[in-house]
Amino acid sequence: MKPTNTSVADSMRQEAEKLASIKRSDTIKELNKEEALLQIKKLELQIAELELQNEKLKNKNAENKTIQQQHSIFFQYAPTAYLIVSENGEIVTANNKCEILLEKELLQLKNFNFSAFLASDQDLRFRKFLQIVFETKNTKTTELRLKTNTHSIITITAIFIHEMNYCLLQITDNTNFKTEFELLQQERRFIQDILNSQPAGIYRLRVFPIEKWEKDSWRSAKHPPYIMEFLNDHFCNILGISHETFKMQPGIISELIHPQDKDEFVRINEEANQKIILFKWEGRIIVSDKIKWIHLESIPRIIEDGEILWTGLLYDITEAKQLEADLKLSEIKFKNVFNHSIVGKSLTTLSGKLNINNAFAEILGYSKEELENSSWDDLTFIDDIQTNKDKLEQIISGKKNSERWEKRFIHKNGNLVWVDLSTTLLRDDNNMPLFYITEIIDITEQKQAQFALQESNNRLNLILENSPIAIWDWDLETDSWFTTHKYYSMLGYEPETGYHDRNLWLSRIHPDDRKQVQIKIENVLHHKAETYSYDARMLHADGTYRWHSVIGQVIEHTKDGKAKRMLGVRIDIHERKDIEEKLRESEDKLKTLFSSMTEMVVMHELVFDENGNPTNYRITDCNTAFTNITGIERRNAVGKLATEVFGTDSAPYLEQYAHVAITGESMGFNSYFAPMDKHFLISVIAPERNKFATISTDVSAFQQIQQQILTKNKELEDYLYIASHDLRSPLVNIQGFSQRLQKQSDKIKSLLENCIIEQTIKENIDIITTDEIPKTLDFIFTSVTKMETLLNGLLQLSRMGRIKMSINKINMNKLIKSVITAHDFQISELGAYIEIQENLPDCYGDEQQLNQLFSNLISNAIKYRDNSKNLNVKINASSTFNKVIYSITDNGVGIAPKFQDKIWTIFYRINPQSDIVGDGVGLSIVKQIAEMHHGKVWIESDEGQGSTFFIELQKKWE
């Protein structure tokens, strides 16, 4: 009983399924799929037809059961395949149609079990089906698939035949129908899938005719003027509402519209429905408290009863809106950035069209318009054009996205402008170049600074290379250091590589200095000292020690304030040390000398008034002799003004001292210093400007002696004068009477000639009178002449001392001229050339005596000329503070060095036998005159070359 029930239930279920599927197909139909709809309708008709046929067949089977045999032909040729099978499925008989269906001959079929024709998994189903049919003895239908080549799907209706205990199987080939249905199903799923997977919401509304609308129906959710016909998933997702909710509350959409946009939404909806035009609306909705922008667009179609079918799309345009807003903002930003940036920016098309900002124009000094009409090459410094091309080539070729380099532009004013340039080539999605974005920053000043720095670096390096200074850099954390090459080369070593060896260096320090250096190093490393300095002797590679000075300073600290890095120099100070040592020695010597000198040595500095005139001087130092001689204690002298120290109204010898201190010319003078009643010989020197030192000797005693000598000299001169004068008188007599003797002897001779005297006596007298007496007298005369010359000389000389000099300012130009004039005759006769310096300085003296002095020298030059040469005499002069030195240079015979001192001696003649007339007093007189003028004379001469006589005379007379 159960199988029968089950079978009925099964067929019921099948019906239901069919109905459901029909209903579903209805849905499809409504899904704007008209073809699907048509097919489904067709299908429904077919199904109905099939059901009808089935019914008819059932009836026929019942009738034919009794009239089986009558109908056997009908059975055999029936358009439907029929089989009669036993309980286990063996084929008992089959009609012709089976041959086609099962692809076997009828006769053969009888030996087969029907299951053999079924697909493998269908076998068991068939047996169970058959079993149920035999058990229930009810008609039953199932669907099976054949194993045959067609793989046909067949519907088997099994009818139990009581009479035969067999079962009649009616087999309908369902294949075609089945496939179409499945296709339809598949298509439906496909369309559904497409609709759901669209990025837009898709919907369909059926809007009621306007006259049926409730009041405010578009505005509220309560009575929507439409029926929701279709929504895809995306529609639901965008609005955030499930399909179920929509089914319950189709009007919910109006609830979601943003209050501000609602009026517009309603207005457009009403308008579109009235006019039946395209509906298009963009606005905001609020979904879970968030604002979304949506876009709705649908097309109307009028259907029956005045309803309008709206099929449309819904887009979420929130992002686009956001993007649009962002874009707008970014465009504004970009414009601002581009135009107001202080960085020069430009956009350059591939064709070279420029678009630049203000800063770019400013950097190059042009207006924007001027620049936008020029090309990059016009603006680029010629040397950089190639680099430009190379860099752009890199970008164009795609090797690089962007390039950055430093280049020079030509400013409008012609100067070069250094810029830091970066450029990027913008490409489209297809990687095709669009345009260049370029930025320039004016780095002219940095560049100039860089060049200056480079130059100064070069200079520094040059200095470092060429000076005895080495630089070191000491990392205190690792106790390692870096040095310049000089560090080693200055000591004759090869530079060390890698880490420096401290012990090696220490070993090169002089043993006496090593300890102190070690301590200093320790102090630095243990953070006891921030500075580092020492002088020490270093062992040079040549085995000698050289003084070095090292100085350093911490230049970096760690975070906790400890010394981290020290920088310093090493300098060869050997020469300095050497000099210092010598200086110290010499200073010691000088100090000893200074204090032990018997001469007073006093150091002074001048004191000036507000007009810069010296008014006084201050004693800055003095030696012990000063105290010994003056009786003034050192402490009462040093730091005091001269007027205070000496108790005088004005500073003694200020004029002379100031002259020395200001001009630097040294001088010496002899002076009686009344406040102390002493004579001093004072030498003044100026060690530096406005300072002077005096070395004074107390010559009071010497002065007295000198005075005595002068007196004695005077007396001697007088004696000499008187003596030379008085000696002349006897000489006149000797000469005179000898003359008379001559005459008398001549007289005797003539008297005797008339007397008769013995021959021998006569001969003797003859010898006496003609020979011996004249010979004797000759000697007397010669001696007298000689003596007279000597006396004349003595007289002249002694007369010099007796002459009272009248001292005047002498115009030397005039004086020399008159001297030369006096010798004119000789000069012109000899054709001598006299060269006189222009503007000979004046001096003080007795005109007559100086005339004599120069006269003597000129006549000497003439006398002692070199006959092989044309005489040339030069007269020159030079002047010092208080002296004038005249010089007379000749090109005469000259004087050998050994005679040069003797020529000044009276009566001295180098060659007494010489033909040259001279009394031997000329140069003595020259000397005498010079000395009487507080001057001196000296000679410089080369024998055979000529002589120069120097005459020093006073420029001033006091």
Add this chain to the structure above:
Amino acid sequence: MENIKELVILIAEDDDGHAELIQSALKESGIYNEIIRFSNGEHTWNFLCNSKNKSYKDHKHYLLLLDIHMPKMDGVEVLRLIKTDNKLKEMPVIMLTTTDDPKEIEECYQIGCNVYVTKPVDFIKFTETLNRLGLFLQIIKV
């Protein structure tokens, strides 16, 4: 000529040799006037003082050959006295001396000597000088 005969030559010369040489030289050059020799300035001056006080008739014309270096009173002093004395200052004075000091010569001329003659040591020159002096004495109007 008579006038000349009446002229007395006074020689003030301390050196006897010189005096002798002068006198003989003058004679040699033809001068036979009376010659009075003094051996110092004082004697000379005393003689002149006495002579000027004598009566005009007795008065003789004198010519003085005056040496400078003399004991008691030197020649320059004598010259000065003569040239400052109203009665004697017209008397011609010839300085005859060994001194050729220009200063002395200058001084003598300033005081008023008529001629200054240096005694040359060379006797020939000396004689020549004296001869010329004698000629001079013959020419001048006394």
